[in-house]
Amino acid sequence: MKKSKWLWLGLLSTLLVLSGVLAQQTASLLFVSTQFTPIEEAQRMRQVILKDFQGRVEFIPEDNAPFTNRILSEVRAGRVNVGLAGGLHGDFPPLIAAGALDNVDDVLAQLRDRRFSQTFVNLGRMGTANQLYIPWMQATYIMVASRQALQYLPAGASVNTLTYSQLREWAASIQRATGRRMLGFPAGPRGLMHRFTQGYLYPSYTKSAVTRFRSDEAESMWLEFRSLWQHVNPQSTSYDFMQEPLLSGEVWIAWDHIARLRDALNQRPNDFVAFPAPIGPYGRGFMPVLAGLAIPKGSPNRAAAVAAIEYLTRPDVQIATLVQNGFFPVIQVRLPENLPQGIRMGADAIARQAQSNVALPSLLPVGLGARGGEYNKVFQDTFARIILRNEDVRRVLDSEAGNLRRIMNETRAPCWSPDPASSGPCPVN
């Protein structure tokens, strides 16, 4: 008698635990994202940004490759666990090519009152008739300098209208005065230096990134950049996030993604200034970064995913995302007066960069799919060979143009802004 009582009790409690686990699984939304991979950002996403969301959501940041592979293999296997996918514009093409993303026209229709930027909504269609992701948040790359550096600005130069040659003079006069190379770039293994060459240097000097990759203008651009590099801190090849060397005083002037500069601006707003990227012969090349939210086909919990999208695009949550993790709203929203000073400085620099009459925005690569990494490699290798290894510019451009051409032909990707539209794969002239 006693034995069977225990048996029943054991069985019952097992059942209880099991049903609890099952209930949790069905109720919880799995939100996988290529954004907020640093542990602090992920924690702020979970504990602050998603705090008021009605429902259970499990936020899992992943690197780009596992993100893509996971969703693709889940959709292929017909057992989808990922309920909501958050990524950059450029993370989605491989998923779209495999038909792994659900159409979210209905979600956008529900969010009419959000006043999304139309440019971003169009980007979210990815060149199709349907909405494939909902704009989530935006960022870009800007420059930050220590106030100590301002006294060395060349005569007549202003940080807000700086040209590339003025930047070189500025860094040179700092080096003359201090004996140290105080300009820095994120050229480390996880740094975003290739975005500088693709979205800032090339467009500013050639109004292109692909078609005029090996043009004469590009050659003289690299020669100029090589002479600027003489004043760059050589530890740049190990910098991934420029906020750290800025805060430690290893560099005084830096270019990087706004999210990778925010600690400097937030911790010591009085010691730093934020300003737009420099201007080249064709204008101020810069790269807006757009992140979006998409729903995988066969999402186990579509209603919860839609609710999460609705939540994340609310004005107050957009502001919370900005304050916590440094990504800016994609909807029209008035920034509150009590924003931290560092964030306000970043917001001002971004607005100046985007709104001036020399603005030359260029997109992150479009349509390269899984080859996006190798596209970046062309720019990384070109930089390493010309700048770090001092190889002949013309020879490097000619040989890397071959790699670039191969990627364009294999992916058949047409040109994207600022390169002029092409009918076939984007040509490398």
Next chain:
Amino acid sequence: MRSERYIPYVLILPSVLFLLLLFAWPLVEALLLSVRGSGGGWTLENFQRMAADLYFRDALKYTLLLTVVIVPLQVVMALGMALLLGSISKGRDLFLYVWTIPLGISDLAAGIVWLAIFTERGYLNSFLQGIGVIQQPQLWLSYETPMMIFVAVVAAEVWRATAIVFVILVAGLQLIPKEYSEAAEVFGATPWQRFRKVTLPLLMPSLQVALILRTILALEVFAVVVVLGGRNLPVLAGEAYFWYNTYQNPGVAAAYAVIILGISVVATLLYLRLLRSRQDGVA
């Protein structure tokens, strides 16, 4: 009686299955990945792209160089430490524990510790500035000073991974009966002779294990190098990582993995042949 013959096989079966599932299978998959093209046919394209890559020669050079420098250094140091420990009687455990502390530290953490020492605003520069040797912070870990990055990596690796060799050798030394050494002493052997003729030959199996283990680990060196040198000191395992993660080309990444595997196998066979112990020879 009969069933007992099968018991050992039954008992090792789970571990064999485990190894087949989690090592042999991925190994075969990686091999296949490296020789398959995007279309699915057999190809050497991945290996050609690897060989033509900007970082391949440097990665191969630095990986082999690091192995050749680090492994002998560690074995000599560990052997010295193990012998010293053998002649300590009081506080022996304390030394043992202190020397094995680095075993508990992940290689990434070890890299970060050494980065904190060598970086521009790091401990080394603060110390040198403090005692007045240098006026301005020196750059130790930049692409302009690859030799210094190399030295920093060697220092970090020796600090981090000598303990594993040490532990294996201590265990090996404890297996050697004291009587042999005492007998040799009775016949008038000097300490050096006792070490050469008695201890070292009897330690050979442990040395072999330590060398094989350390060499394979040295060929896979990655986290410490990435932290200290970034891409300035390319190594094979790092390139495999970059090709898989950053360039998203699993084929070329697999080609790098196959190269590492090939070198590891060759090194292991070499050790097995060159350091054949006395017992093996008799048997």
